Amino acid sequence: MATDLTVELVAVRHGITAWNLERRYQGQQDIPLLFPDAEAGLLALREALESERFDAVYSSDLQRCQQTLEWAEAAKPGVPITLEPRLRELDFGEYEGKIYDELKDLSHYRAWVDSVGELQIPGGESAAQLRERLDAWLHDVAANAQADGHKKVLAVTHGGVIRELRRRFETIHFWDGTVAQAQGRRWQLIYHADTNGKGEWQCSSSSAVPAQVSATP
Template sequence: MATDLTVELVAVRHGITAWNLERRYQGQRDIPLLFPDAEAGLLALREALANEHFDAIYSSDLDRCQQTLKWAEAAREGVPLALEPRLRELNFGEYEGKVYDELKDLPHYRAWIDSVGELQIPGGESAAQLRERLDAWLYDLAGNARANDHKKILAVTHGGVIRELRRRFETIHFWDSTVLQAQGRRWQLIYQKDEQGKGGWQCSSSSAVPALVNATP
């Protein structure tokens, strides 16, 4: 395996919304942040990223992620910013705007829960479809990083996206991969090509963002 590229990727989830507090499936609905409830988390994220310089920034094009990026003050003059639809949350289709009690007796919802999110949601996406668009984004990320010498990249996205990235890079179970609003993960990634020339990302380390107070160096 030939090492082609090394990148530090920081992925953070948007801040709190009203639907987060109401435990409604948001999916790709363009729900804004809720103030003042979101402020404490956003300020903590701003502090955590204050001394970091990113070579490129990607953000879901949904408003709650763009608001989070603005509050985090991570963007700097001259740093390329791409609004990226492929970083949107899973499309929850018919479940969007609903809470568990409204769905729990529906057979297709029970089947989706039992499948650990793998089945396609009526009117929405399956986990495989989410992974497919993330694969495409990660492939383009590698090409852009190589062409422009990007070493450190920020992505502002959604809980479901980070869950899938954690399953990929940290090989942990679906139910153990949740991150809270205005928090995220930091991964040291290596892009490698096999003998057939096919490339893929491998993770050498991961940590929480903001860093845990008692984390081991």
């Protein structure tokens, strides 16, 4: 993998779940989509992706992402789908299933919030640990793109994952990286490889998915 790669990466968040509406930390709990609440967002996502052809599709192995991928109908016949545990949400450990009011008086929770996720959650992960598994996944995306000629890749994942990818590719602040359910980001990426099989991703542009419509004056 000694030559540069150009890859378009589209990452979308799963649709709405009951825990989203209840504002509970889902983390790696295998919570399904909530219908009919999720349907409008999923149909809008399907419409946004209907004309696109992806060379490879990766999805978190949690069911809310697999359901979103099925609804989006983005994986065309013959396109490989990889269920990828490294695309799971941040492991929220002891916070999973809880809401802010249940946690706000806990000193370790306040410290975690103040650290913008850098501290490790009791029984869970830190942002650095999430970034580490995403780095490993991105390396494999590059290897697969080199081997199989992938130019356009779809990832169906979670809000925390997309936040970290935005921080990496768009160099934005933690609090600015949020995307809504059944929405995501599109990045034009270049992978600068070296002769040792290592390399670095560089982003040349980013945009919202579905594309944002400018208001007419």
